[in-house]
Amino acid sequence: MGVAERSERLRVEDGAADTAAVVELETSRRDAMRLGLTTGAALVGACTVPALLSVRNAFAAADGDGAILSSAIVLENTAVAAYEAAVNSRLLDPKVTAVARLFRRHESEHADALSAALKGLGGSPPTATDPRLLAPLHRLRSQAALLQFAIELETMAVAAYYEAHRKLRDTKLLQTGAQIMAAEGQHLVVLRQALKRNPAPNAFETGKRSG
Amino acid sequence: MDVQRVLRDPLSRRRFFRASGVAVGGGSAAFLTACGDAKKKEPSADVDILNSAIDLENMAVAAYTAGAPMLTGDVRTLARQFLSQEKDHADALSQVVLQAGGRPVKPKSRYDFAKFSTQQQVLTMVAMLENVAIAAYIDALPKLSSGDLRATAASIVTDEAEHLAVITGALGHPQVPAAFVVGKK
Numbered sequence: 001m002g003v004a005e006r007s008e009r010l011r012v013e014d015g016a017a018d019t020a021a022v023v024e025l026e027t028s029r030r031d032a033m034r035l036g037l038t039t040g041a042a043l044v045g046a047c048t049v050p051a052l053l054s055v056r057n058a059f060a061a062a063d064g065d066g067a068i069l070s071s072a073i074v075l076e077n078t079a080v081a082a083y084e085a086a087v088n089s090r091l092l093d094p095k096v097t098a099v100a101r102l103f104r105r106h107e108s109e110h111a112d113a114l115s116a117a118l119k120g121l122g123g124s125p126p127t128a129t130d131p132r133l134l135a136p137l138h139r140l141r142s143q144a145a146l147l148q149f150a151i152e153l154e155t156m157a158v159a160a161y162y163e164a165h166r167k168l169r170d171t172k173l174l175q176t177g178a179q180i181m182a183a184e185g186q187h188l189v190v191l192r193q194a195l196k197r198n199p200a201p202n203a204f205e206t207g208k209r210s211g
Numbered sequence: 212m213d214v215q216r217v218l219r220d221p222l223s224r225r226r227f228f229r230a231s232g233v234a235v236g237g238g239s240a241a242f243l244t245a246c247g248d249a250k251k252k253e254p255s256a257d258v259d260i261l262n263s264a265i266d267l268e269n270m271a272v273a274a275y276t277a278g279a280p281m282l283t284g285d286v287r288t289l290a291r292q293f294l295s296q297e298k299d300h301a302d303a304l305s306q307v308v309l310q311a312g313g314r315p316v317k318p319k320s321r322y323d324f325a326k327f328s329t330q331q332q333v334l335t336m337v338a339m340l341e342n343v344a345i346a347a348y349i350d351a352l353p354k355l356s357s358g359d360l361r362a363t364a365a366s367i368v369t370d371e372a373e374h375l376a377v378i379t380g381a382l383g384h385p386q387v388p389a390a391f392v393v394g395k396k
Contacts, residue, residue, distance in 0.1 A: 106390035113391070158369060165365045166358030174353040178365045182345065182372035182392035189376040190386050199289070200373035203296035204303070204366040 065173055068164050069118040070126055072177075075157055076111035078129040080104055082153055085137050086146045096143060096194060103150075103187050110180050117173060144195060151191045157184045159207025181205075257360060258313030260351045261304045264364075267344045268301035269318040274340055277324060278333035286330065286381050290337070293374050300367050307360065334378050341375040344368075345394030368392075 083104035087097055115125035133153065140146050161181035168174050189199040275294035282290050305315035327333050348368040355361050376386040 102387065106387065109390035162362050162366055162369075165352075165362040168361075171353040174361060175349050176391070178349050178352055178368050179391040179393055181365055182369045183387065183390055185369035185373045186376040186387040186392060189373045189380075193380070198292075199377050200293070200296070200370060203299035203370055204363065205369035205373060206362075206366045 065168055065170050066118060066121050066123045068168060069114050069121070069173070070123065072160065072164070073111055073114045073118065073125050074128055074130055075160060076107050076114060077127065078133050079107035079153055079157065080111060081129045081134055082137060082150065083107060085134070086150065089140075089146060091141070091143050091146055093143065096147070099190055099194070100150075103190075106183060106187070110183070113176060113180075117176070147191050147195050151188060151195070154184050154187050154191065155207050157181075157207070158188070158205055162206045255311060255313070256354070257356050258308050258311050260354055261308050261311075262313070262316045264344075264348065264351065264367075265301050265304050265308070265316050266319075267340075267347060268297050268304065269316070270322060271297040271337070271340050271344065272301065273318065273322040274324060274337050277322075278327065278337060281328065281333050282330050286334070289377055290333075293337075293377075296370060296374075300370075303363070307363075331382065334382050338375060338378045338382070339395070341371050341378065342395035344371050345375065345392060346396045347394070349394060350396075 083100045086092060086100045087104065092100060111125075118125045133156075137149065140149055158181055161177050161184070164177055165174065165181075168177060185200075185205050188205075192199045192201075272294060275290050275297065279287055279290045279294060308315040324336065327336060345368055348364050348371065352361055352364045352368070355364060372392045375392075379388075380386040
């Protein structure tokens with residue numbers, strides 16, 4: 001790795017970053033373990049909400065842009081309701097409450113945008129939530145459990161949008177789907193950090209690992 | 212490659228992407244009713260798009276490699292993790308280019324970064340790179356020929372968005388400032 005400093009600029013020469021990356025990876029992995037951060041599959045912990053995993057593919061099973069949009073809207077409505085319940089649980093500290101309020105608003109914006117798109121295709125946006133996903137909420141008794149629930153919900157959303165990208169056809173829908181999926185990923189970063197976990201453990205965020 | 216010029220000057224960024232086969236445009240969070248189906252593309256058309264993405268990934272690898280030593284603590288650890296993830300992206304995309312009969316681009320022989328000496332300067336620079344990558348991937352995604360490739364691009368852009376959230380948090384800025392992550396062109 002040739003990193004040479006000139007008067008005003010830093011220069012990385014010889015394309016040697018590749019070699020450095022291999023060395024750095026091992027160091028990074030050791031450092032991560034020392035700090036209590038782990039990567040990849042090791043982070044898949046006990047799922048507090050098994051129902052979430054069982055319906056993970058429900059959204060992806062939809063076929064055609066309109067059906068995918070409808071499924072996505074129900075999922076976003078469900079996320080709004082979940083964050084609403086978390087805010088009202090009185091289990092969250094003020095900082096996490098503010099996060100839950102922000103994410104509730106984001107999920108609502110997603111639902112609104114997806115609903116507008118579905119109307120544009122001539123469909124009727126669903127207003128329902130998925131009761132199977134919300135059912136476990138009343139059993140959660142701590143901030144950590146609610147954060148874990150939110151991680152699983154967001155991970156499920158990422159998986160659903162990931163699978164949807166195989167099927168969506170419309171250019172704008174594909175792009176907006178990616179923008180929403182990326183936002184769910186950013187939600188995951190904040191939630192993972194709140195639980196002192198590695199905030200971005202997966203190079204390919206497919207929703208197949210809960211993190 | 213003068214990275215700072217590419218990052219700072221919108222015209223220069225557009226030229227870079229255009230030359231690489233990725234037009235920088237779109238990225239609007241708003242849904243429009245104009246609905247054009249993603250046109251069917253030949254796999255060979257993917258090669259130019261993917262090579263421009265590999266260029267960005269290689270630039271990010273170089274930036275994290277150069278910047279990581281100036282970082283401390285958990286931020287440094289995470290920067291090294293992001294470096295290896297960017298490398299994973301470049302490797303995976305290179306494999307796809309090979310499978311499509313193309314030749315994946317190699318890292319440039321040299322990257323010129325504006326001199327940085329503080330953690331804040333490093334983080335600001337890599338945040339700009341992540342933003343540019345996000346915008347480029349979102350623009351390129353519908354142009355890819357297969358559903359598998361589009362899903363892979365979406366998984367990469369989500370990872371880049373996660374990097375960005377970590378970096379902006381380390382800079383003391385809001386980590387999720389908007390409901391739609393569009394990057395910066």
